[in-house]
Amino acid sequence: MNEKAFKRRKLHSILFFLLIIGVAFISAYMTDFNLVEGMATIPTALIWMAENLIITTDTLAKLPKILEKLNETIFMSIAATTIAAAISLFLGIAGSTTTAVNGFFSTLARLIASFARNIPVVAWALILLLSFGQNSITGFLALFVGTVGFLTRAFIESIDEAGSSAYEALTATGATYFQVVGKAIIPQCLPQMISWILFMIETNIRSATLVGILTGTGIGYAFDLYYKMLDYQAVALITLLIVAAVIIIELASNHIRRVIL
Incomplete structure (x- = not known):
């Protein structure tokens, strides 16, 4: 057999x-x-x-302006991720089978997560571009909506995997819904949630480069500008800085994960 x-x-x-x-x-x-x-x-x-793609001394003279745009991209990605994480926490609690208040809110939270997650960030940038124009708000919202969809789904799975034993134990003692969620569910899921948030910060920094080309913001705008000017040395410097920034943030994220997990 x-x-x-x-x-x-x-x-x-x-x-x-x-x-x-x-x-x-x-x-x-x-x-x-x-x-x-x-x-x-x-x-x-x-x-x-x-x-x-050779970085020259003339190219390095543009470094301060490029770093300013890179900082804008990094901070926009962090802001979009952290604010989206706060919204996703409430949606995750509402959507989880363990902590759902009722079926309607659970279904609604899952639908929001599915709708926001299944449309690529670039598509969101193009959609929002029609309403808000080329500015930092458009880039922020594109990252924000995509992050809400991903983190809501991740938080729902994290809460579901946490188990219901602590939830049932506190409920049996007469604890309120918010006490149970705050004392039993969130502490169990918090390390995993932080890990997902760090992952999305890394992802959003990469995505923000492409979104910036469309919305005219951040390091993506600088990349597009120098590319259209055929200044390939500056393009090489921007690419190198993006790679370095992503690696540094990834190393920092991995260190934080080792500490909290």
């Missing part, structure tokens, strides 16, 4: 692998993608990058 199950599992793996290859070939044919031609252009691309 074990041998038959192993052979069946092996056959399924081979069939799945062949299916993936077939889908890849069909996709390449439909999109006119040629792997050989693509690989052949790599040396030319590397030579162009070596010749044009």
Whole structure:
């Protein structure tokens, strides 16, 4: 029986692998993608990058302005994430099966999370751009809405996984709903929630770069400006600073996670 199950599992793996290859070939044919031609252009691309993406002393003179835009992007991402986390906490409590007040609010919270999460941040930026124009408010709201959708879903799952034993124990002693939530649910879920918030800060800094290109704010605006001016040295400096900022924030987040988890 074990041998038959192993052979069946092996056959399924081979069939799945062949299916993936077939889908890849069909996709390449439909999109006119040629792997050989693509690989052949790599040396030319590397030579162009070596010749044009060089940070010079003239480029470093633009560093203060670029850092100002980078700080704007980082603080906007942190503000959007933290404010969204506060809203998501209430939606998560309302949407969880453990702490839901009634079915209507639970369904409503889950619908809000699903609607906000399933529309990409870039799409939200384009939608909000029509109403608010190119400014920092549009970028903030795009990050805020996407973060509310993601964190609400994450908080609901965290509360559901916490278990209902502490909730039932405090309820049995006559504690009120808010006392139970504040004393039993939140303390159990808080480390995991903080971890999700830190993850979204990292994600939003990356997303804010692309959102900034659309909304004309932050480091994305600087990237788009220098790119259109064909100032590739400044583009290289901006890219390097974005990578460095994301790595630093990720290292800080990992340290905080090790402390709280």
